[in-house]
Amino acid sequence: MDLVIQTGLGQTRVELLDLLHRDSLVPAEQAEQRRADVAGPIERALDADVRRSARRRSRSPPTGQGCRRTRVEVDAHSARQNTGMTEATTATDPTTFRAQFPVLERLSYLNAGTEGPIPRAAAEAVRERIAVEADGGRCGRPYFEGLMELAARARAGYATALGCDPSEVALTGSTTDGVNTVIAGLDLRPGEEIVTSDQEHPGLLAPLGRARRRHRVKIRVVPFAEIAGEVSTATRLVACSHVSWVGGEVADVAALASTGVPVLLDAAQALGAVPLAVRALGCDFYAGSGQKWLCGPEGSGALYVREERLEELLVPWPGYGSVADPANALEFEQADGVKRFDHGFPAGMRSAWAAASLGVFEEAGWDWVYERAASLAAALAERLAERGLSVSPRGRSTLVSWAAEDADAEVARLAGEGVIVRSIPAFGLVRASVGAWTSEEEIERLVGLAAR
Ligand SMILES: Cc1ncc(COP(=O)(O)O)c(C=O)c1O
Secondary structure (H helix, E strand, O other): OOOOOOOOHHHHHHHHHHHHHHOOOOOHHHHHHHHHHHHHHHHHHHHHHHHHHHHHHHHOOOOOOOOOEEEOHHHHHHHHHHHOOOOOOEEEOHHHHHOOOHHHHOOEEOOOOOOOOOOHHHHHHHHHHHHHHHHHOOOOHHHHHHHHHHHHHHHHHHHHHHOOOHHHEEEEOOHHHHHHHHHHHOOOOOOOEEEEEOOOOHHHHHHHHHHHHHHOOEEEEEOHHHHHHHOOOOEEEEEEEOEOOOOOOEOOHHHHHOOOOOEEEEOOOOOOOOOOOHHHHOOOEEEEEOOOOOOOOOOOEEEEEOHHHHHHOOOOOOOHHHEOOHHHHHHOOEOOOHHHHOOOOOOHHHHHHHHHHHHHHHHHOHHHHHHHHHHHHHHHHHHHHHOOOOEOOOOOOOEEEEEOOOHHHHHHHHHHOOEEOEEEHHHOEEEEEOOOOOOHHHHHHHHHHHOO
16 A cells, blocks of 8 residues: 555545555455445545635635745644655645646646646746747857757756656657657568557557568567567567556556567656656666647747667668757767657747746655645545546546447537536547646546536
8 A cells, every 4th residue: 555645634535535446456345345445435535625725715816926845734743644745745836836737727637747837927928928039039159059058948847757767868859759750760571560559649650650561570569568578589669658648558568668678658648747767677678758748838848758768760861960060960970868869940939938947846845746636636536427427447547438329529518617628539538637726626527517
């Protein structure tokens, strides 16, 4: 039982509910008994927590300009009483954090799996940046050095989210860009095989389809949970999602890495959503989006390449920044490090926005962000299931999907109530993306609306 109490009693409750829900290995009657034993005290604790957080909210400023990390002594104390934990817990105030996302004043925005909500600080950074460019002109050495400095800040922010060094990160325009960089960069040979899963997004499948046509490699599609066992001596690459976009299942990356075959992870639903130390994770290539869980601009993303694999890739889309000596670009000596895979010129507005959004999470604390989002998502899944909805299998992630007769109509109905979710049409699912910015009240309201 990996109980981690980060922010107080509300968290304790959702963690415990999550454990109950996840524990499908116990026989049904035992699980029911455990539910009965634990659920009562949890619900009572929740009531107390809701009252406490309402009191806290009434003390909080109406809009947070920044998100200071505050000590939540009362909750930490209660959490210790419930779990035997002995250390005090430092936490970010959820209300203050949430207040940094203007869209949340109007909407229950539960669609970061498509595009994240934009923090106020990022909107301001873009406004400032366009003023600099429009008023000052786009010329001169200081201007270009300024662009490089901004790009370096964005890269450093991505590296923090990835849990690696900035030298291991390329700036891309999307998850798809990162995936293409790897698949087009490998020296694939006819007859080699790439193993992927039955839950992949077109952002991974299209590059695989191209590889099949161009290099005559074989693409083998297997169930998401069975990928590692399907790797054979013919397998050149495993390419799959870290977190499935369908329902939030999490790949067993340790099992994939233990096959010894290079592993490319599509991190569109993982980067910024689940705790990450990418080197320790064991994959070789990790391609993520900037516009989703990192709340950056469209056309942003990051690619991690494990150092040992760097020379196996040839830059597939080279330019000025990817060669060691641009004055001798025809020699095509590749630049040092993963930076050589950067996509295009680092636009100032893109970097300023990305860096500002990443800064919001860093200030709140990534651990807090991950824990709150995953715990709320687990609570949503639990509550929907309790109300009789068929929730898709999921891991400890930030996505929650449930079956609907007409998923598109359901998404439209919820949008009419100010709740923004999406459908996964091929699977007949409605999917909610839960972030650290989501409130407990939004979760309850969505449950009520979905289970009408
Ligand atoms: C699993 C997965 N992969 C790839 C993508 C595409 O992301 P991007 O637009 O950043 O390439 C998405 C977008 O929803 C996704 O969910």
